[in-house]
Amino acid sequence: MRTFDFTPLFRSTVGFDRLQRVFDAALSVDDAVLSYPPYNIEVVGEDAYRITMAVAGFAEDEIDVTVADDTLVVSSKSKNGEEKGSYLHRGIARRQFERRFDLVDHIAVKGASLSNGLLNIELVREVPEELKPRKIAIDNRPANGKTIEAKAA
Numbered sequence: 001m002r003t004f005d006f007t008p009l010f011r012s013t014v015g016f017d018r019l020q021r022v023f024d025a026a027l028s029v030d031d032a033v034l035s036y037p038p039y040n041i042e043v044v045g046e047d048a049y050r051i052t053m054a055v056a057g058f059a060e061d062e063i064d065v066t067v068a069d070d071t072l073v074v075s076s077k078s079k080n081g082e083e084k085g086s087y088l089h090r091g092i093a094r095r096q097f098e099r100r101f102d103l104v105d106h107i108a109v110k111g112a113s114l115s116n117g118l119l120n121i122e123l124v125r126e127v128p129e130e131l132k133p134r135k136i137a138i139d140n141r142p143a144n145g146k147t148i149e150a151k152a153a
Contacts, residue, residue, distance in 0.1 A: 036097055047125035051101065056117035057094045063119060065112045072101040072109060074119070106131075 039053040051072075055063060058076060066073050075098040103109075103123070110122040 036093060036095065037099070039099065047127075049107075049123040049125075051121040051123065053099070053119040053121075054117060055114070055119045057092050058114075058117075060114050063114065065109075065119075065121060067103070067109050070103045070105070070107075072103055072121070072123075074099045074101075074121070 037053050037055050039051060042050050042052070044050050051074075053074060055076075062077050064073075064075050064077055076096045106125050106127050108124050108126050110124050112119060112121045114120075
């Protein structure tokens with residue numbers, strides 16, 4: 001069974017309809033398509049993450065990293081002058097790819113770097129001040145500011 005019924009969740013929550021679409025998309029993905037290029041997602045701090053992709057053979061100008069609508073897209077650009085030569089074995093794949101990562105609210109891409117065939121994309125969770133938990137002081141004065149005398153019954 002590859003379906004989930006989120007109806008009970010929708011009765012008492014607002015905005016979780018996106019969750020069902022994420023599950024449906026994850027279950028319908030072809031694993032063979034997602035095997036290239038290999039990547040890691042690691043936690044590097046309390047609110048910091050890093051995506052590392054193995055992109056051996058690609059130069060900086062051949063890789064495009066974009067963020068739009070809470071989706072990080074990493075893709076390769078084709079070069080017109082593709083390498084020509086005679087290979088006995090070609091194990092380094094230089095085929096085009098497009099990898100998408102859905103970003104949750106308040107995740108921002110801080111930068112990307114390419115070193116030794118590894119593309120590192122730095123991500124940070126930036127929660128706005130107004131959404132962070134805050135302490136509410138308890139005031140012991142009556143709400144209307146008047147003191148009511150207690151009378152014996």
